[in-house]
Amino acid sequence: MKQSHSNTHPLFISLSVLLFLSLTGCWSSHEIEEQSLGIGLAFDKAKQSSIEKKLNEQGGAYSKRNLITTTYQFITPQVASSTTKQSGPQQKSYVNVSETGDSMHQMVRELSLRSEQPVTAHHMKVVVIGENLARSYKLEQLLDQNLRESELRPSCLVLISKGRASNTLETKKAGEIPAFRLAGIVENAYRTTRILPPMSHIKVESKIKSGSSFLMQKVLSADGQVKFAGAAVIDGKTHKMTGTLNEEELEGVTWITGKGKGGVVKSFDKETGQPIVYEIETMKSSIIPHVKRDSISFDVNIESVGRLSENWVVSAGTFKNEFLKNAEKSSEEEVKRLVGNVLEKMQKEYKADVAGFGNRLRIEHPKVWNKVKKDWDQRFSEAPINYDVKLTINDYGTTGGSKK
Amino acid sequence: MILSPKDKITTPQAAVIVINFILGTGLLTLPRSSTEKVQTPDAWISVILGGVITITAGLIMVKLSQQFSEKTFYQYINDIVGKWVGGLLSLVVICYFLTTSSFQIRAMAEVIRYLLLEGTPTWAIIMIFMWVGLYLIIGGINPIARLFEIILPLTVILFLVVTFMSFKIFEIDNLRPVLGEGIVPVLKGVKTTALAFSGPEIMLLLIPFMNSPKKAGKALLVGVSIPLIFYVITVVMVIGALSIDGVVLRTWPTLDLIRSFEVAGLIFERFESLLLVVWIMQIFATFTITYFAAALGLAQLSKKSIHPFMFGLLPVLYIIAMVPKNMNDLFKVGDFVGNVAMFLFGLLPLLLLIISRIKGGKKHETIT
Known part of the structure; x- marks a missing residue:
């Protein structure tokens, strides 16, 4: 037994020294203050924002087809803290940024050319898909990247919007965060029969795979206000939206x-x-x-x-x-x-x-x-x-x- | 290698080792692999049947080893089938343990790299894991058993808490109909589920380390039953929440189950890190015990000290772990290891038991 002790001693020392090195910190650490947290996502038919157009005019484009416009809603720590400190007139507590292109992931990465803060999707609450888009693309194509990546949680909700989805991520009320508002309305199902049980990414995926038709909550928007109204009918074979059920x-x-x-x-x-x-x-x-x-x-x-x-x-x-x-x-x-x-x-x-x-x-x-x-x-x-x-x-x- | 008296373990410790060996990668992938084969919501019945089969196979191994209660498999196999065949079989078993060990660390590294430490290179994750494992097994079977005793209660509590919290998204309809298409689909899945229970083979080596080898059967029974309960809960909860159509699409279904809900009002809203803690501890357990088994095999085969082999196997393990090029290759390795295990520990012990009974019977006659 004594012999084995003398054997393990040098090993023990070298191990503990090596472990010290690993204590210095996380290998791939990102400071939370420097992250911008994505909380909402909207997919629409392509319609470039004015900023994008201006950037494109100056040569800020890459080879892509302009098919889809994605709007990301962020809470950046600066914005969040500035609203709490100085409750200035009509200060928004969120930022919406749009990108147009044909690949969801490329569009996100394109954002890192426009802002110094990396985007994270760990806290994504809601994904809204515009009706036009849902009628022309398969849902699994639109949601593929979301389901594949590790950041966005499968519990993130999916909604279909009547008009442009990006409008549902707008509000005129100071301090209100549109993505949270949408996610919060879903919780009101105990008050009305006109809200569907929450459709998260994982449920949508299961439904798509099962091959049966299903419903998804629809949301309307006007002047920075939203309303849950009726449901979109998704066809089990094409996985595209085929119609609408109204509230009744x-x-x-x-x-x-x-x-x-x-x-x-x-x-x-x-x-x-x-x-x-x-x-x-x-x-x-x-x-x-x-x-x-x-x-x-x-x-x-x-x-x-x-x-x-x-x-x-x-x-x-x-x-x-x-x-x-x-x-x-x-x-x-x-x-x-x-x-x-x-x-x-x-x-x-x-x-x-x-x-x-x-x-x-x-x-x-x-x-x-x-x-x-x-x-x-x-x-x-x-x-x-x-x-x-x-x-x-x-x-x-x-x-x-x-x-x- | 001479066994010092301190190197003995109690019956509960033996059971704990079996439990910790069995629980491993399967905890995260079993719902998918079993549903893929069964194609009906009855996968959980397959899991139960798989467990029963494993217990049977395990009891055969225990019976076999109890005939030579002072020796490990590597030692007594020579008595049964002779030096050459025995040596060869021992080598195959050693290779099996090595591959299992590497498979576990690679699977662990893949999940950690994907979900926890995105930028950390795989080698960095694997190496730290291996070094700590080495440090543990240098102490012999006793420290391993004691560490496993610490890991197990943590696993049970955290795992049950986390899984039952997913009750929020559980839908009983996803588990119905029970046996809607008869028993045939269930049987199709039994092979897969039985493989998820690979682990009782450690009994082949464990019996000489036990205080009371006669109770090995009991240890095995408990050792397989607890993972059986775990697996059934996992499969039921995952299929109940994700439905069979959803399960087959997910790479790590159990993890996705936990990622699919958030609980407001508690200190944490998200629980996947807790599940990962449990899972990594279990992977570590499986990794160390198989690593130890392989090193022990080499030591007893060459009749030399075990320590050089422990150090020597470290790079070998690393190389085997890095061989699979992508996830599909990795899962293929897992399947391959499972298939080998089925022959090695399903059929072979029975054969050996019969041979040894015939031989042993003769010996007994001459003595009396």
Whole structure:
């Protein structure tokens, strides 16, 4: 044992000396103060910004096709700190920079010719794709670089914008950061049925690979304001955007999938024509596929428990069950309308299953699914779908009565 | 090499060594490699079957080694099949351990270079790793076992915390239907998943180091069951979050699972670094134990001291690690190592056990 000690001693010393060298710091360190953090990204059809044009005129171009304009949104430490120190008039806390070209990665690298701060994508929150672009390019092509690189996290959200995507990354409110605003709205899904569950890069990739059509949240922009409105239909075969569902249709899809976490249903009382609002507490939906030989049909059972949250029918007393039953009825009718409406749209207009009917068939009848999955969207558009809605009003808040 | 009394390990330590050997690269790649073969969400059943097969193979190895409880595989194989064949087989096993060892460090270096230290050259990452490994194994089996005992609880806690946090993006539908296409796809994946459990072969060498070689079977059982649980959790959570279509596209699916969610409100929002810590510790464990096994083999084959071999193998390991030119080559090496392991530790021990039983039976008769 003694001998082995004398053997290890010199080795131990040399090792510790060598380890000292590695303690001096990170091999490839980058100071955080010198980074500009990319937080938002927008892809649009090519339209060079005025700065780019001026730069190009002076010869600042390389061989490329001008196909796509990417807009990067950064928070640079200088900008962020200057807003906190001197709350000057309308100081922006972000910087948007646009680049035009044909390769996503080359465009990012081109930015390092324009700014001394290297770009990092570790904190990228949201990627917005312009509708025009989504209609003409495959999603996996547009997102390939994002999915491949190590910096951008697969949890980063993807949205589709109605107009130019770069407009959604603008704001006029001082201190507001547009990318954070977009990412924050997604969190409001517990307030409304008109927001899709978050579509992150990893979910988009899985959907693309699965070959089924799917929905992506759409966002509108005007004058530095944004609004989530409806959803874009992405075709399962071409992976391009083929159409749009409006807000009500998206609501219908949420009822079919049962994935909503909250929201309201407004219906009108039959007798008085006054609005009654039902607020969702829980929502459950089961899609049951039926296979008989060659024909596939579906039953959709939607159940929900909620409360009466607003009532304009002055004559009614919510202490009476009779009225509550009527309110349930009219809300049910409204949900049925929403569901029927979107089913019609999916089956007749887009011929695309974006509400997960195929998924249920895959789970319940895997063998049948293997046969039909190739032209599922076509088969889906011919499948008869029955739906039933059952709403239960549990309570009616703190006001119960009516003047009688 | 004479074993000093300090070089003995307890039964739990033996189990810990097996656990740490098994958990390695597979933790990050198993969800993809198994789903690729199975093509249905039933990959986790394959993992269980793979584990059961490994336990069976492991028990055969233990039975074989228990017949010669004072000797390692390299020593007793000569008694069974003679000096020449035995020597050759020992060399093959040594090569296997060397390749496994190099494969692990290279995989580790690739992930670190890609995700953590972008600018650091691969050689710098690998060398520091190898030096520390060398420092550990110079002390013999006992320090290795004790270090592994420290690593394991950390692994278990961090790993479970991180994986269960991904519950946020877990969708049960991605795991359904169970056995929708029957048992056939599941069986297709068994080979792949069984290979992810390579590690019980260390029992061939470990038994003479054990305080009570009779309990080796128990150690093996525990040693394979814990990784089995880990692997099932990993596969279930990854497929549940990414779906089978998403899993097959990712190079390191488990890492992407952790990268696919953020938890607000805790001190950290992102947990991939924790997972990487766990994973690197496990790679280190696999690397050191295989390195030790290879050096031990050479020492016992040549009947010389083990230390020169430990130093001598260092450059060899480095060269083998740097051979694969890209990721695909690297994964091919992994597959190759796995296939070799299947013959070497799946079929060979059974054969040896039968031969030794026949031979041993005769000897016993003459004695009594």
